[in-house]
Amino acid sequence: MNILIMGMGYVGVTTALLLTELGWNVTGLDPNESRIRMLSQGVLPFYEPGLDDALRKHLASGGITFTSEVDMAVCDNEVIFLCVGTPSGSDGSADLRFIKEAAESIGKNMPGYRLVVIKSTVPVGTNEQVVQWITQAQLTAISFDVISNPEFLREGSALRDALEPDRIIIGSENDQATERLRSLYEKLSCPVVVTKPKTAELIKYAANAFLATKISYINELARLCTKLGVNIADVAVGIGMDHRIGAHFLRAGIGYGGSCFPKDIHALLFTAQEHDLSLTILEKVVQVNQSQAVYYLDIWEQLLGSFNGKTIAVLGISFKPDTDDIREAPAIGIIAKLLKSSAVIRVHDPVAKLPGSMYSEQLQQFDSLEETIQDCDAVILCSEWKPYITADWGQLKSLLKQPFLLDGRNMLDGAQLTSQGYHYSGIGMNWTQMHK
Ligand SMILES: NC(=O)C1=CN([C@@H]2O[C@H](COP(=O)(O)OP(=O)(O)OC[C@H]3O[C@@H](n4cnc5c(N)ncnc54)[C@H](O)[C@@H]3O)[C@@H](O)[C@H]2O)C=CC1
Numbered sequence: 001m002n003i004l005i006m007g008m009g010y011v012g013v014t015t016a017l018l019l020t021e022l023g024w025n026v027t028g029l030d031p032n033e034s035r036i037r038m039l040s041q042g043v044l045p046f047y048e049p050g051l052d053d054a055l056r057k058h059l060a061s062g063g064i065t066f067t068s069e070v071d072m073a074v075c076d077n078e079v080i081f082l083c084v085g086t087p088s089g090s091d092g093s094a095d096l097r098f099i100k101e102a103a104e105s106i107g108k109n110m111p112g113y114r115l116v117v118i119k120s121t122v123p124v125g126t127n128e129q130v131v132q133w134i135t136q137a138q139l140t141a142i143s144f145d146v147i148s149n150p151e152f153l154r155e156g157s158a159l160r161d162a163l164e165p166d167r168i169i170i171g172s173e174n175d176q177a178t179e180r181l182r183s184l185y186e187k188l189s190c191p192v193v194v195t196k197p198k199t200a201e202l203i204k205y206a207a208n209a210f211l212a213t214k215i216s217y218i219n220e221l222a223r224l225c226t227k228l229g230v231n232i233a234d235v236a237v238g239i240g241m242d243h244r245i246g247a248h249f250l251r252a253g254i255g256y257g258g259s260c261f262p263k264d265i266h267a268l269l270f271t272a273q274e275h276d277l278s279l280t281i282l283e284k285v286v287q288v289n290q291s292q293a294v295y296y297l298d299i300w301e302q303l304l305g306s307f308n309g310k311t312i313a314v315l316g317i318s319f320k321p322d323t324d325d326i327r328e329a330p331a332i333g334i335i336a337k338l339l340k341s342s343a344v345i346r347v348h349d350p351v352a353k354l355p356g357s358m359y360s361e362q363l364q365q366f367d368s369l370e371e372t373i374q375d376c377d378a379v380i381l382c383s384e385w386k387p388y389i390t391a392d393w394g395q396l397k398s399l400l401k402q403p404f405l406l407d408g409r410n411m412l413d414g415a416q417l418t419s420q421g422y423h424y425s426g427i428g429m430n431w432t433q434m435h436k
């Protein structure tokens with residue numbers, strides 16, 4: 001079966017390589033020609049561990065090809081996955097402009113039956129809307145089906161997540177179409193849930209919102225731990241052993257970021273509002289997340305006296321380790337606050353780059369960790385990249401002007417660092433009180 005994947009971002013490239021790995025003939029389509037050129041040459045347009053090897057392997061075997069020519073691509077492929085972006089609109093709703101464009105180009109160019117699979121995260125009701133957009137764009141009536149098949153992979157472990165999913169959700173009104181999609185995934189061993197398209201669409205938002213809720217819950221509790229002199233990590237271990245709670249997504253920190261949790265929760269809140277409903281728990285989840293980094297920055301500013309005129313190293317600007325994605329990254333908010341407080345900021349990240357427009361005399365990025373922290377008054381750790389965890393902080397201390405280590409992800413060993421002479425402070429702990 002020939003498969004077309006529309007949208008060559010994190011999800012589209014991963015899905016394309018997953019389906020190639022499962023033995024299908026795949027074409028990746030994107031209007032961004034430089035992206036297509038890079039992919040055709042075996043170069044990933046973003047950082048994602050393991051994906052580059054899979055890309056080169058499948059280019060060599062001829063299982064995957066890339067194009068920007070939508071008319072030919074729609075003609076040549078019977079199954080079409082939509083993996084285009086669904087960013088936040090200015091009112092918080094999901095902006096479906098790329099979905100609409102893709103649907104219309106399918107309608108215009110399809111020479112016969114097509115199975116269209118929506119993998120992008122889209123609001124409840126979008127499946128029906130895509131049916132309308134395709135129908136309206138058709139020159140003559142040709143049959144097709146639209147199935148909702150939301151994606152649950154994470155950046156940083158995208159290919160592994162796609163190869164070993166916890167479940168596959170299929171939202172479909174048509175049994176034949178369902179079986180067709182199910183057959184594409186038959187080599188994967190995981191439960192397949194077949195449901196209505198609207199239910200599938202809501203499952204995706206409900207999953208992301210629930211995970212974000214766990215994070216904001218532990219983060220708010222972390223603030224209490226800081227006051228009580230209790231370590232939030234110990235509390236998380238203690239509650240996480242209860243299988244009804246589960247150990248995952250209970251790592252306290254400076255808040256969640258990324259291209260999905262913030263936008264998807266806003267979109268879900270918008271959907272509720274459209275139906276005259278407030279999702280009050282989720283509103284608080286957002287509120288806690290938006291104030292979490294600021295809450296700890298205030299504590300750290302008091303430790304230092306003031307940020308004004310101080311030189312601060314900010315380590316790890318991606319929204320989490322193992323990705324170059326800085327969309328909604330907590331580090332970017334922290335940098336903005338430090339700039340306002342008249343600090344000088346020296347940034348480091350193993351792969352992510354500050355946008356050129358952010359550079360100034362007050363804010364610069366360096367290639368080496370050593371150069372970044374040279375003569376700094378404090379180091380703020382924003383995402384738990386391995387090189388920061390394994391760094392020899394005992395040795396690095398001599399480079400600092402003042403040995404303040406402010407750990408926004410609780411990734412370092414506070415006891416060891418304190419014994420090495422550091423002033424260490426993390427999230428949801430009060431080092432002085434805990435070790436009195
Ligand atoms: N990034 C992630 O980890 C996950 C994302 N998702 C969802 O998947 C969708 C895609 O996300 P990402 O891959 O992160 O997006 P992205 O922003 O990395 O990539 C989207 C791509 O779609 C392309 N595109 C736009 N219009 C197009 C069209 N008409 N035809 C073909 N390509 C077109 C863009 O040029 C871009 O390369 C979103 O709805 C997102 O919420 C779901 C699960 C995980």
Ligand SMILES: O=C(O)[C@H]1O[C@H](OP(=O)(O)OP(=O)(O)OC[C@H]2O[C@@H](n3ccc(=O)[nH]c3=O)[C@H](O)[C@@H]2O)[C@H](O)[C@@H](O)[C@@H]1O
Nearest residue numbers: 151152153154155249250251253255256257258260319320
């Ligand atoms: O819809 C999406 O795009 C994806 O969103 C998240 O994946 P992702 O954003 O790649 O990354 P996560 O690992 O979920 O981390 C998100 C944020 O939460 C933070 N986080 C995560 C876990 C935790 O315990 N504490 C915590 O603060 C991370 O640092 C990061 O900033 C979901 O985990 C995926 O299932 C989903 O497919």
